[in-house]
Amino acid sequence: MAVAPGIRSQDTINAMVIHVNMNTFDSTSKRLRNLKRRIPGFPLEKMRLLRMTYHVQKNRRDLANSVLKEHDLVDATYLVLAVLYGCEKETASASELGQACHEKPANMTRLCNELELRGLIRRDSHPADRRAVMIALTPSGRQTIEPVLPKMWHTTLQAYDGFDSEELQQLDDMLSRQLNNLANISEV
16 A cells, blocks of 8 residues: 555554664663673573563553543553453452452552442442452443543554464463462562
8 A cells, every 4th residue: 555755554653663673672781791791691582581571561551551542541440440340240359359360469459449439330239248348340341441441452453463373373482381380489
């Protein structure tokens, strides 16, 4: 498809973003190579992968927050709403929600306070255990999250553009192994 003069195609824009991001990562690679020269036994390849993972996640979070801004959400508040939307009856205990969102209790309380104040969630007592708190998506929370989900899926699809199903499965397998390794590390 031809693109009008002065207008960049999406492929050109994507290539420019990749170029800028790799140039940013090039400086990280240079610092890691310097460490390798200075520290015997420095695991350059693994540290490069670790830093690249950090850059991928940081870029993904920044992109997500730019999408979420128009809905007055950030990555953490979006995740609470999305997790609740995916739960049976759109309800979860506070501890289940904290685990699913990978948030510590204090931060989960802060996020839920904000979302409850905005009327997007509500807190109720657990029917079987009055000490436990159940968190539920409100109709307003549902109206907020439903139009956001496809926008977030779109950015996810773009992040994996060019990966075939075999590559995606390999990446899934490798990341699953890494998560398992991390879960089995005792304190250093």
